[in-house]
Amino acid sequence: MALLEANGIRKVYGELTALDGAELTVESNQFHGLIGPNGSGKTTLLKCIAGAETVTAGTVWFMGDEITNNSAASRARSGMSLKFQITSVFDLLSVYDNVLLSLQADQPPWPLICSRTRRDLHSGVMNILQQFRLAAHADALAGELSHGQKQWLEIGMAMAPNPKLLLLDEPTAGMSPEERRVTGELLRPIKSTCSMLIVEHDLDFIKDMSDVITVLEQGRVLERGTPRHIESSERVQEVYVTRV
Amino acid sequence: MANFDSGTSGGSRIVRRFRVITIIELSMLVVFAFLPLLLSVVWSADDSFFWIVFTTKVLILSLFGLSFDLVWGFGGMLSFGQALFFGGSGYVVAVLARDLDVSSAFIVIPLSVIVGLILALLLAAFLLVARKPPSLIFIALGSLTGAYAAERLARAWYYLGGQNGVSVTHPLTIGNIELYEGVGFYYLAFGFLFFVYLGCRFLVRSQFGLVLAGIRQQEERIKFFGYQVQTYKVIMFTLGGGIAGLAGGLYAFHEGFVWPTLMGPTYSTQAVLYVLFGGVGTLAGALIGVAAIEFATMFLADYFQNIWPIILGGLLLVVVVFRPTGLVGLLVSERERIGSFRWRGNKKEESGNE
Ligand SMILES: Nc1ncnc2c1ncn2[C@@H]1O[C@H](COP(=O)(O)OP(=O)(O)O)[C@@H](O)[C@H]1O
Numbered sequence: 001m002a003l004l005e006a007n008g009i010r011k012v013y014g015e016l017t018a019l020d021g022a023e024l025t026v027e028s029n030q031f032h033g034l035i036g037p038n039g040s041g042k043t044t045l046l047k048c049i050a051g052a053e054t055v056t057a058g059t060v061w062f063m064g065d066e067i068t069n070n071s072a073a074s075r076a077r078s079g080m081s082l083k084f085q086i087t088s089v090f091d092l093l094s095v096y097d098n099v100l101l102s103l104q105a106d107q108p109p110w111p112l113i114c115s116r117t118r119r120d121l122h123s124g125v126m127n128i129l130q131q132f133r134l135a136a137h138a139d140a141l142a143g144e145l146s147h148g149q150k151q152w153l154e155i156g157m158a159m160a161p162n163p164k165l166l167l168l169d170e171p172t173a174g175m176s177p178e179e180r181r182v183t184g185e186l187l188r189p190i191k192s193t194c195s196m197l198i199v200e201h202d203l204d205f206i207k208d209m210s211d212v213i214t215v216l217e218q219g220r221v222l223e224r225g226t227p228r229h230i231e232s233s234e235r236v237q238e239v240y241v242t243r244v
Numbered sequence: 245m246a247n248f249d250s251g252t253s254g255g256s257r258i259v260r261r262f263r264v265i266t267i268i269e270l271s272m273l274v275v276f277a278f279l280p281l282l283l284s285v286v287w288s289a290d291d292s293f294f295w296i297v298f299t300t301k302v303l304i305l306s307l308f309g310l311s312f313d314l315v316w317g318f319g320g321m322l323s324f325g326q327a328l329f330f331g332g333s334g335y336v337v338a339v340l341a342r343d344l345d346v347s348s349a350f351i352v353i354p355l356s357v358i359v360g361l362i363l364a365l366l367l368a369a370f371l372l373v374a375r376k377p378p379s380l381i382f383i384a385l386g387s388l389t390g391a392y393a394a395e396r397l398a399r400a401w402y403y404l405g406g407q408n409g410v411s412v413t414h415p416l417t418i419g420n421i422e423l424y425e426g427v428g429f430y431y432l433a434f435g436f437l438f439f440v441y442l443g444c445r446f447l448v449r450s451q452f453g454l455v456l457a458g459i460r461q462q463e464e465r466i467k468f469f470g471y472q473v474q475t476y477k478v479i480m481f482t483l484g485g486g487i488a489g490l491a492g493g494l495y496a497f498h499e500g501f502v503w504p505t506l507m508g509p510t511y512s513t514q515a516v517l518y519v520l521f522g523g524v525g526t527l528a529g530a531l532i533g534v535a536a537i538e539f540a541t542m543f544l545a546d547y548f549q550n551i552w553p554i555i556l557g558g559l560l561l562v563v564v565v566f567r568p569t570g571l572v573g574l575l576v577s578e579r580e581r582i583g584s585f586r587w588r589g590n591k592k593e594e595s596g597n598e
């Protein structure tokens with residue numbers, strides 16, 4: 001049984017068909033790359049999977065359950081974690097509190113009112129901050145971080161609750177080449193703990209990280225296979241060459 | 245703002261902020277705790293009595309202001325129905341006192357809280373629980389309508405005294421002690437305010453408070469962590485109703501009667517003004533707002549009877565335009581206002597005080 005299965009996803013915005021029967025399967029402990037030119041529907045597909053958008057048609061299955069109509073919050077609770085394309089850290093909270101907010105999300109209100117886990121979660125928060133090179137900024141406001149650091153903080157927040165499936169939308173957008181390299185390094189070890197669906201339009205960044213790559217083009221799957229297969233695919237070459 | 249950098253650890257700079265809010269809170273605690281004593285030294289018994297009665301009213305209205313601050317400043321819901329809970333519970337205890345001679349604080353106080361809680365929960369179920377999250381305007385207008393309807397109902401209903409309202413002829417009693425206006429009632433109100441304030445402070449600085457801060461900043465984002473935002477909102481709305489109810493019960497017995505306006509848009513707006521003026525999103529701000537507006541009204545309303553509402557409105561506009569965070573915002577940085585929720589070892593993060 002695949003961890004995640006999206007079948008025949010259609011998403012229509014008014015006149016515009018953003019997704020036109022896209023399919024996607026993510027296996028356990030798999031790094032799955034999702035690439036495609038700008039506007040090909042990558043973000044939309046990710047949003048449909050995470051529950052940020054409702055699908056026009058099609059079904060989404062997660063761990064054997066159909067979740068097509070579940071709320072975003074319920075999907076998160078069942079082990080999906082999302083990093084948005086647009087950075088959305090909590091600017092007015094400290095870096096530390098941003099991570100805590102993500103880490104404590106599995107608890108109901110009452111223990112949170114009593115702050116029962118504030119102490120126990122401390123080391124978890126610090127671990128994440130260390131892992132993502134933010135420990136020195138724990139008390140800084142998230143809004144004061146550099147763009148690259150905000151991206152790392154978001155990845156850290158998405159990682160914090162130990163998700164089964166991590167959905168990352170352009171984690172390296174706006175980063176310097178050096179920051180991209182570091183991000184790659186930060187993401188690689190995650191593989192042992194969870195599956196990942198990572199969106200990029202840059203094939204170079206994810207080709208040596210992904211087990212499988214799906215290429216979207218105008219809301220449809222153009223090609224799917226190992227990075228080697230994708231690189232040598234003529235259809236993919238065509239799209240990418242005509243784009244540049 | 246004064247910052248003290250104290251020490252470095254593991255290469256990371258730990259910034260300890262001088263807590264302005266704590267100082268404001270401690271000052272208010274001292275002033276309110278010793279006010280009756282102070283007044284009796286400075287003034288004649290008559291003058292001092294007048295001021296004690298007046299400040300008791302301020303203390304009770306502070307609970308009312310606090311309730312709105314929880315809902316708007318922390319829960320992010322613009323409620324224009326706060327008076328519905330305040331006046332509603334005032335009416336319930338007044339009618340019970342009139343018809344059944346109920347005046348024991350052990351019944352009146354819990355009852356007024358419960359009435360506030362229930363009314364707020366009902367309104368919350370109507371306003372907040374829907375498939376789509378309700379907009380700010382929907383909540384504001386919905387709660388305003390609730391308050392307006394309640395006021396009209398009270399005006400028209402003979403059983404509730406119509407335009408005249410209901411007199412509360414009994415004093416509040418604790419066992420054999422009868423609490424009339426004065427020092428006794430003052431300290432009763434003070435005690436309730438003190439503990440409610442402490443409770444609210446505990447709540448808004450808790451991990452739960454962190455979620456509220458997150459909801460206020462990015463409500464949509466919070467859902468993707470798995471939080472059920474509506475649950476949080478219903479909790480805050482209901483809690484605000486309970487505290488407003490407590491204030492209403494005390495107010496009814498302190499003023500000696502309840503009247504329709506108490507449930508309507510006028511008092512609801514009053515709560516909004518207190519908090520906007522004093523400082524939205526800080527508990528201390530709610531109290532400062534109540535004190536500032538009530539004192540100013542008392543001194544200035546006599547001199548400028550007709551134009552006073554305009555002056556008040558103008559002042560408020562100035563504060564809100566230049567400092568959306570109110571008077572407290574003049575003294576406290578945005579950062580301190582929102583605060584930090586991290587665990588800081590065994591040293592208590594906040595020293596809890598009013
Ligand atoms: N909320 C929306 N309303 C209307 N059109 C949208 C919306 N979101 C995305 N689109 C359109 O859907 C198409 C796919 O967008 P998107 O999924 O963001 O592409 P990608 O992430 O691959 O660059 C684009 O043509 C975009 O303009």
Ligand SMILES: [Mg+2]
Pocket residue numbers: 042043044085
């Ligand atoms: Mg995109």
